[in-house]
Amino acid sequence: MATVKMPQLGETVTEGTVGRWLKKVGEAVAKYEPLLEVETDKVASEIPSPFAGTLTKILVEEGTTVPVGAAVCEIGEAGAAPAPRSSEPVASAAPASTPQPVTSNGERTISDRPQVATPDGVRYSPVVRRLAREHRLDLRQLSGSGRGGRVTAKDVLHHVESGAARFSPAAQTAASISAPAPMERVTPAAAHVKPVPVAPPAEGDTTVRVTQMRKTIAEHMVLSKTTIPHAWSMVEADLTDLVKWREREKEAFKTREGVNLTYLPVVILAVCAALREFPMVNATWAGDKIIVRKQINVGIAVDIEDGLVVPVIKDADHMSLSGVARKIVDLAGKARNRKLTLEEMSDGTITVDNTGALGSIASYPIINPPQAAIITTEAIVKRPWVVNDAIAIRSIMNLCLSLDHRVLDGSVASRFLQSVKHRLETFTGSP
Amino acid sequence: MVVKTVLEGVRDAIHDEMKRDPRVFIMGEDVGPRGNVFLITKGFLEEFGRDRVIDTPLAEASIVGVAVGAAMMGMRPIAEIQFADFIYPAYNQIVGEAAKIRYRTAGGNTCPLVIRTPYGGGVRGALSHSVSVEALFYHVPGLKICVPSTPADAQGMLTSAIRDEDPVLFLEHKRTYRLIKGDVPDGDFTVPIGKADVARPGKDLSVITYGLMRHFAVEAAEKVATEGIDAEVIDLRSIRPMDRAAILDSVRKTRRVLIVHEDQKFGGVGAEVSAIIAEEALFELDAPIRRVCGPDVPAMGYAKEYEEAFMPSPDRIAGAMRELAEF
Numbered sequence: 001m002a003t004v005k006m007p008q009l010g011e012t013v014t015e016g017t018v019g020r021w022l023k024k025v026g027e028a029v030a031k032y033e034p035l036l037e038v039e040t041d042k043v044a045s046e047i048p049s050p051f052a053g054t055l056t057k058i059l060v061e062e063g064t065t066v067p068v069g070a071a072v073c074e075i076g077e078a079g080a081a082p083a084p085r086s087s088e089p090v091a092s093a094a095p096a097s098t099p100q101p102v103t104s105n106g107e108r109t110i111s112d113r114p115q116v117a118t119p120d121g122v123r124y125s126p127v128v129r130r131l132a133r134e135h136r137l138d139l140r141q142l143s144g145s146g147r148g149g150r151v152t153a154k155d156v157l158h159h160v161e162s163g164a165a166r167f168s169p170a171a172q173t174a175a176s177i178s179a180p181a182p183m184e185r186v187t188p189a190a191a192h193v194k195p196v197p198v199a200p201p202a203e204g205d206t207t208v209r210v211t212q213m214r215k216t217i218a219e220h221m222v223l224s225k226t227t228i229p230h231a232w233s234m235v236e237a238d239l240t241d242l243v244k245w246r247e248r249e250k251e252a253f254k255t256r257e258g259v260n261l262t263y264l265p266v267v268i269l270a271v272c273a274a275l276r277e278f279p280m281v282n283a284t285w286a287g288d289k290i291i292v293r294k295q296i297n298v299g300i301a302v303d304i305e306d307g308l309v310v311p312v313i314k315d316a317d318h319m320s321l322s323g324v325a326r327k328i329v330d331l332a333g334k335a336r337n338r339k340l341t342l343e344e345m346s347d348g349t350i351t352v353d354n355t356g357a358l359g360s361i362a363s364y365p366i367i368n369p370p371q372a373a374i375i376t377t378e379a380i381v382k383r384p385w386v387v388n389d390a391i392a393i394r395s396i397m398n399l400c401l402s403l404d405h406r407v408l409d410g411s412v413a414s415r416f417l418q419s420v421k422h423r424l425e426t427f428t429g430s431p
Numbered sequence: 432m433v434v435k436t437v438l439e440g441v442r443d444a445i446h447d448e449m450k451r452d453p454r455v456f457i458m459g460e461d462v463g464p465r466g467n468v469f470l471i472t473k474g475f476l477e478e479f480g481r482d483r484v485i486d487t488p489l490a491e492a493s494i495v496g497v498a499v500g501a502a503m504m505g506m507r508p509i510a511e512i513q514f515a516d517f518i519y520p521a522y523n524q525i526v527g528e529a530a531k532i533r534y535r536t537a538g539g540n541t542c543p544l545v546i547r548t549p550y551g552g553g554v555r556g557a558l559s560h561s562v563s564v565e566a567l568f569y570h571v572p573g574l575k576i577c578v579p580s581t582p583a584d585a586q587g588m589l590t591s592a593i594r595d596e597d598p599v600l601f602l603e604h605k606r607t608y609r610l611i612k613g614d615v616p617d618g619d620f621t622v623p624i625g626k627a628d629v630a631r632p633g634k635d636l637s638v639i640t641y642g643l644m645r646h647f648a649v650e651a652a653e654k655v656a657t658e659g660i661d662a663e664v665i666d667l668r669s670i671r672p673m674d675r676a677a678i679l680d681s682v683r684k685t686r687r688v689l690i691v692h693e694d695q696k697f698g699g700v701g702a703e704v705s706a707i708i709a710e711e712a713l714f715e716l717d718a719p720i721r722r723v724c725g726p727d728v729p730a731m732g733y734a735k736e737y738e739e740a741f742m743p744s745p746d747r748i749a750g751a752m753r754e755l756a757e758f
Binding site for chain 1: 686713714715716717718757758
């Protein structure tokens, strides 16, 4: 009999949620055959079986979160009988009572026990743990000013205010700070918001389990809408020439580059060029200062089965049209197959959301913190349009922008939007 | 505004309430011709007469017992215990009777009684003129306990206490009587019972204190301020009811707590303050709660060294502030 343990999916990740069991108890499993799906933050990964044999016992139920290294199931020799039902799954309770890893001979091991939080016996005060959780910080990255180098609450707050803390999934190690008691597991912004009373499900209602991804999306949305004062603006861009250009070029492009020529990479390049003109849009509010990012990393929203992910095109301003087009196809494919790495979803500095793909003509997007802006490309629609005091039929697209009003005022945002619009309207193949 | 001492604040509150309300009277040892041992009621006998300024025998149980009866019959007695050290014979009347009357009569009777007494050390009062008694009473529901430390609070809270429908134990720190001077509003004013006061705002740590220690804590805070430590001083002013919100607000702001009281540490008021913080604000704390209190010895000795060893001093408080800020 062998035990399968919760794998470490990323170097700062300390726990994982069992999303789905791909094998049933009693079923045979080949070595490297997908055994279960594990969710961490936004990534869901299939975990291959490290052994061949029969799944004899599931120790962690779907939807339960356990620390890295905790035993999740047992695999016996081929044809082994399932373990008796009487021994109920151990880890249906809170993470604090998660099973210790068990070696194949049943002994509890100390060495590969999940690392909960305090390397080198460092102790954190309750408020430091709470702040780290709320701001999703890895406390090991901070230097302490307290006695013996202890990290104090002020150290954490200074760190947050300095903008050093990034809301990247890779920073999702706050949970590593403590084995959190259930009562502590409050979403960051929920602390400031009174929950609306919810009537229990009535007959005919159904409930949907909140996946790790939904939870993360929810936390980010609440955080964004409760901490960032959003302002909104929209411009109309006449893309008639761009549409004609694409019609002309798309066959050759497909043959040459192997991917379809869409409008999105054109918009991304126009946004990059406009960002270089108005760098304040590529920025982060950091409390006592605004950090203007040099790198331009463009997040693109990709719909997937049960949610939405935002992979990031790093240094998009240095890429060619075909480079961006290929990167979009690559990232979107990985997103749909749930193969994105944490790195591929980190460090975005602005987001472009192609809402027009779903037919929308205007949206009010929510900023992806800690970015300062998000821009949407709406559907291109043929409309009667006044050109040189005559009415013509033109292809019009709306560009919508939500901005962090702490970082930007309307004038900069409007000029930025005008710049994007102008670049698209006068596009000649190299924006 | 007029500058008064704490003693003058106490005297004016009693005087003005006796003038305003004929039901108010004072009784106690030496309150008559002697005018109280601190001269608080000097001239009262001449102004208000023997029926309202009553000298009593040395019998504290009787002083409070008579006052409880008078209060139940509609009077507004002020029972004075000459020194808090002598209050023990009256414990049964205060705890067993006065505090329970409203409950025992299902609200049919109230006991609008004020028991005033000077307490505390630092005046070379030795074993029987130095004690702090608040911890012996603050466990008792039905009793309100005031510990003002400024002239305005003394006058305003004593006025509130006399007008209150329930028994109030009014503790006056005798060291503050003539030591502490301050502005007091003119005319009729009250300070509510149950509201703490921010004696000094700060952001690095919170000192929760009351009585004479409020002044020592502010002095210590000014001292460490020159070293870059910004301490907030919360003067509880009232021990029961206790202003939990003020305590928690300050803790949420500074995340570090120092509790200072002159009364002995074990089971003192600081124990309850710590428990409130631990129960309601654990996840705000960045350091263990600290207490600077009197030592767990039976009494404050007469010798200067004994007294100094017992009384928390501004220096000791400043030392604890530094350690807490550094943690």
